Amino acid sequence: MYRGVQLAVLGWAVAAIVMVILWVIGRRLRNYGVVDVGWTYLVAGLAVLFAVTGPLVAMSGRQWLIAAMFTTWGLRLGTYLLVDRVIGRPEDGRYATLRESWSRAPAGPAGAAAADRRFFWFFQAQALAAVFFALPALFPALHTAAAIAPLEWAGVALWALAVLGESAADWQLTRFKQRAGTRGRTCRDGLWRYSRHPNYFFEWLVWVAYALFASASPFGLIAVACPAVMLYLLFNVTGIPATEAQAVLSRGDDYRDYQATTSAFVPWFPRRRPAVSP
Helix, strand or coil: HHHHHHHHHHHHHHHHHHHHHHHHHHHCCCCCCCHHHHHHHHHHHHHHHHHHHHCCCCCCHHHHHHHHHHHHHHHHHHHEEEEEEEECCCHHHHHHHHHHCCCCCCHHHHHHHCCCCHHHHHHHHHHHHHHHHHHHHHHCCCCCCCCCHHHHHHHHHHHHHHHHHHHHHHHHHHHHHCCCCCCCCCCCHHHHHHHCCHHHHHHHHHHHHHHHHHHHHCCHHHHHHHHHHHHHHHHHHHCHHHHHHHHHHHCCCHHHHHHHCCCCCCCCCCCCCCCCCC
């Protein structure tokens, strides 16, 4: 366990430095949305760091598996976010709203500087979060059993399903946005017909899969906290509430109708709108 604490501290030091660099980049670009991209790559990088430096002997199949899972997830999601939300894009509405709120007092350049300072500490909080969400890789990295347990294979299977589902949801949304005449309209293609946030649902399943994989290792049940915290964040902090507030502002009644008929999270058959009495 002492080795695990050492690796966690090393991971935090790496994450803190990376987030300082990302904060500088975001400040220069005036786009703090880079934190989402950087955080995703960082979590994957920490998982690989734990897998490589955790074992006292050569890496086992378990370490290779967890490193491959996190790397595939991180490269896919991080690159999607980079292309969809950063390169050639305006700052994500969530961070633009935070910037405006944090720069109101004092007004002018002093307010902008105050917002930058608050974003600095926000980025450092993301560094701690990255270490926390890399824990499902830490426990398997320290597990010395040679054989991969059935529970770990179940985690791999669930992870594959979740990554495929999230990839499909992202692709369907991208294809919808590329069609002419869709500005101000809500995507109801594919998985988006059954859930308002299928990407969030399958992302959460990814973390359930990681926790399932980790639970076969000593102390690995601690990793169950990761999908629990992710679910809380999606429903109460940076996920669904902020995304839906922006959607209502940009799409109005079309999105309100979508809210009335479509499951918020778990994919399910759409509801019919109640008939309006004459």
